[in-house]
Amino acid sequence: MDMLADLESLKFEYEIPEEDRFWLYLQGRSRGLIVEACAHAVFFCKLLCKLRELLDENPSSVPLPEGPPDLATADDEKLKVGIIGCGHLGKNLARSLLQLVPIPVSSLRISSRRPEVLVEFQKLGVRCFYHNLNLVGWANVVFLCCLPSQLPSICIEIQSSLEKTCIVYSFVTAISLPRLKLLLNYTNILRPQYQCGQDPDRIWGANKEIAAALQDPVIIRATCPYSPTGGIILNSKWLEGMLYAALNTCTANGIAHSQALRLVNQVFLSVHLKECERHKKSCPKFQIKDFVSKSYIKNLVKQRPFPWFDLTAVQLRETPFSQQHSADSALQEHLTYLYYDAFGITPAKEQRLLSLGSSVL
Known part of the structure; x- marks a missing residue:
């Protein structure tokens, strides 16, 4: 038994004057943002891993179009993930990716100004060093978890080493997407945008590690991209960016557009309602017109x-x-169920889902 667990004088807010306690909601918001960020990164990596597995099973027989040499070779290895910056967010992200995707330790590398303090990850076998160029030249996905003040110099440093197929995923909210594009001289970037209410719900598992919190069904439902629960809302453009990133991955492997559509449907629309068996025509399915213009x-x-x-x-x-x-509410519903299934939870009893085969992620 922890004798100090309920001791008021040891609580964070004990010494805060009553007139300043209004600002304590920022503590909950910070926690919620980290939980959401890690959840969405895990979901993204799970889908990308699944897509790469399907690409390995269905190698392209289509000649690649003429273009930049970095598109000429398909990478059939496991997803390689790099993290630049390993403060509070970076450490929780690394733990979440290792435990919940799960990313093999050989497929995760961390570049930090203080790699010597990352003993926890080094003991697991994760390569930790301070060499951003080395990291971005190796990784398929690079998560930016550095401070805003550090980002401009990091972008200048790595921009010449980024492969066109690498996806840069930025958590640096203080740097806008247009600014980041300019700093990197690069377009293959994902940046989730969160909108916060003033008083977020206290559901973020304050006494749990982030990776453990992401195994709580209540918390996972609150992090769902379509859910306002928890007081933090993710811009739906993030999901859109994920789909187009998947198409870029197919293009990098020389996959014909018809086959790419089939693969994207397999990954993003692989979880269905039981009603879909009875009403197959109403079940959403991506088509070419959903992604490119009619003239194209x-x-x-x-x-x-x-x-x-x-x-x-x-x-x-x-x-x-x-x-x-x-x-398309049916499409949103299917993507919601996919998100739940990725974390091993199910919707309410009246909305039970049907996975194609066993769990797809």
């Missing part, structure tokens, strides 16, 4: 891959997918 479709040769998409433009502007996504 007319000129798209049958066996050609999709074009290379600018992910920053996808997240900042309207796309062919934007209107479809916002208006």
Whole structure:
């Protein structure tokens, strides 16, 4: 028994004057943002791992179009993830990826100014060092978890070593997406945007490690991209960016657009309601018109891959997918169930889902 557990004088807020306690909601907001950030990164990596598995099972027989040499070789290895910056967010992200995706320790590397303090990860076998160029030249996905003041110099340092197929995923909210694009001279970037209420719900598992909190069904439902529960809302453009990032991955592997659509449907629409068996026509399915304009479709040769998409433009502007996504409640419902299934939880009893085979993620 912990004799000090309920001792008021040891609580964080004990010495805070009553007139300043209003600001304690920021503590809950900070915790909620870290939980949401780690949950969405785990979900993203799970889907990308699944896509890469399918690509390995279905290698391309289509010649790659002429283009930059960095698109010429398909990478059939496991997803390689790098983290730049390993403070509070970076450490919790690393733990979450290792435990919940799970990313093998050989597929995770961390670049930090103080690698000597990352003993926890080094004991597990994770390579920890201070060499950002080495990291981005190796990784398929790079998570930016550094301070805003550090980001400009990091971007200048790594921009020449970024492969076009690498996805840069930024948690540095103080640097806007257009600014980040300019700093990196790069377009394959994802940046989730969160909108916070003034008084977020206290459901974020304050006494749990983040990775443990992400195994709590209540918390997972609160982190769902379509859920306002918890007082923190994720911009739906993030989901849009994920889909176009998946298409870029297919393009990098020389996959014809028809096959790419099939693979994206397998990954993103792999979990269905039981009603879908009875009403198959109403079950959502991605089509080419959801991602490119009608004029482009007319000129798209049958066996050609999709074009290379600018992910920053996808997240900042309207796309062919934007209107479809916002208006299609069935699609949102299916993506919600996919999110729940990725964490091993189910919706309410009246909305039970049907996975194709066993759990797909």
